[in-house]
Ligand SMILES: [Zn+2]
């Protein structure tokens with residue numbers, strides 16, 4: 001099979017001819033039908049996360065080994081099933097939940113494999129979907145997509161479940177007041193669409209790019225704000241009668257986290273999802289005096305993936321712009337994403 005791999009951090013992915021894996025034990029082999037290109041693939045291929053102040057967290061420190069086949073938004077057709085893999089058969093089309101843990105620690109046992117201390121995520125710690133075939137270790141990670149088109153369903157594996165999980169953390173305020181979404185890229189538009197079908201009251205979307213703001217407006221944002229405007233926080237405070245109850249920061253830079261905190265009302269919550277990087281300094285008395293919460297949200301759990309797919313079955317797919325490209329164009333797709341040229345999601349299709 002042909003796979004596209006990070007062989008050296010910061011360099012283009014390289015095509016490798018590898019033996020097609022065999023499905024043993026509980027494993028299931030998928031022929032990849034669609035593989036979404038995610039912003040975090042840029043961090044993975046760069047080889048580090050920016051911690052601010054000139055500090056970096058390298059992939060080696062996170063335990064990621066090269067060469068690595070990336071790709072964590074995958075849909076495939078089952079082509080082989082191990083003798084102990086129950087509940088799937090050859091020919092089934094499945095979404096692969098990529099956020100795997102060890103499966104046996106207390107965190108995994110309670111269902112939060114995405115938060116396991118020894119993560120084994122597809123396309124990060126084990127080979128992912130930028131490949132003709134994808135080996136999934138257990139059928140519990142496979143979700144029936146019914147008759148959803150594979151390229152449209154693939155983004156649910158990361159951008160879908162990530163924004164679903166962040167939106168759940170908003171709690172009861174989701175239905176009663178507008179939330180703020182910072183970032184109108186693939187994640188932002190997904191978040192906006194899911195917020196609606198989850199019963200959200202409305203969303204103010206922030207982006208520094210006018211084209212992305214226009215896309216958010218088109219997709220139903222009640223208001224868009226230029227994040228680079230000096231009065232961006234004041235605009236949000238004015239539009240929310242004194243501040244937002246919840247801000248979901250899908251960028252996660254020093255500037256956006258600062259904007260998020262400055263936009264909150266007393267008792268409000270800033271949920272940081274994005275991994276752009278940086279740091280902020282916050283005087284500690286602000287936390288008790290304003291009773292604010294700063295919370296991180298990392299991808300989503302198996303339970304949340306199941307809930308999300310159930311929601312999609314009831315409400316239909318989010319109307320997220322999805323463009324498909326042949327898998328062989330993976331480097332060009334990553335370059336376009338890095339240059340901010342992608343509206344919505346690019347999904348790679350092997351053999352195309
Ligand atoms: Zn992702």
Ligand SMILES: [Zn+2]
Pocket residue numbers: 101102103104105106107108109113116117118
């Ligand atoms: Zn675990």
